[in-house]
């Protein structure tokens with residue numbers, strides 16, 4: 145990753161001006177958006193790139209000889225180049241466009257998994273995975289007679305690395321692990337996990353859904369084998385995501401879906417497949433999604449991920465201190481290495497009621513299990529309330545959250 149300016153401070157007022165939705169009101173109150181782990185808001189640069197595409201450039205790609213098709217193809221492929229540079233991949237052949245993190249994980253399970261996992265093999269995930277990094281592996285294990293092993297976590301929401309080392313063996317074929325937990329905020333020691341997994345010959349997939357917008361990532365330096373993320377959590381459109389895979393692995397994998405664009409020739413007797421990355425992109429893709437994602441990456445790079453990370457760390461500390469002063473609030477997820485996610489419960493109040501009352505104040509948080517039911521089980525909770533931060537949030541947003549929580553206490557007294 146190449147964050148352009150690793151300066152430590154951001155001009156937040158200017159950044160907020162880039163996001164039109166932040167100037168809107170909800171229930172007559174200024175919107176305070178603290179649900180960034182679910183999806184981020186979109187800067188004008190992304191909205192305008194999509195509008196420009198449909199106003200001036202719309203065409204199908206890779207198949208037309210006319211001007212618009214050439215423009216659209218060039219824009220689509222140059223966004224792939226931006227993604228390559230953003231995550232430090234070796235070549236654009238390693239960048240596959242998907243619908244999102246979920247599809248990236250399913251692609252690896254269906255293609256790499258079916259071809260390489262057999263009876264008696266083991267796949268390791270952790271106790272803090274999103275359902276989309278659990279269920280595809282369960283389905284694969286069921287089909288193949290393989291076994292899913294789970295790295296446990298401690299009361300702070302940190303991986304027990306000793307237990308991970310004990311789980312590793314020559315039977316371990318794949319380790320699929322979340323980089324930053326969406327329900328706890330834990331930043332996992334992925335570099336160490338990758339080293340340990342490689343030492344037993346396993347490949348490693350990183351679920352980077354919650355990390356790409358918050359910390360610089362360099363896939364070559366990390367040496368991960370696969371990495372998946374979603375555009376919509378990175379200020380880009382929904383329905384678009386990226387799967388990175390090492391070229392040699394992707395070359396050896398069978399296609400995921402059949403159709404247009406993924407072939408080089410078809411007869412009823414025999415079909416040959418297109419070269420990477422097109423082998424994994426069957427059908428007309430989400431062209432405007434890719435163009436919007438390219439604009440989002442350019443935007444993030446213009447701000448700089450080092451500065452974004454520093455800003456969010458300051459807010460995390462501020463918010464953690466504020467919430468600790470509220471007697472009935474208990475934080476869930478107190479890892480030493482933590483990103484800008486404040487998951488909490490309010491004694492005697494269901495998290496959904498917390499979320500609903502905050503909503504009347506214009507404050508958007510998420511309440512629920514966050515698609516991590518095993519995490520809720522681990523902490524003996526049905527759900528948490530979660531405020532998740534992004535580059536445009538301010539200390540004032542967190543002050544408003546605390547005022548909202550006082551209102552929760554008043555309403556439910």
Ligand code: 7TS
Nearest residue numbers: 181182244245246274276326353374514
């Ligand atoms: N992995 C993690 C760690 C996530 O946080 C999410 C979405 C996904 C995978 C799936 O991403 P998708 O874009 O394919 O849906 N997490 C959340 C969340 O925390 N609230 O809403 C979605």
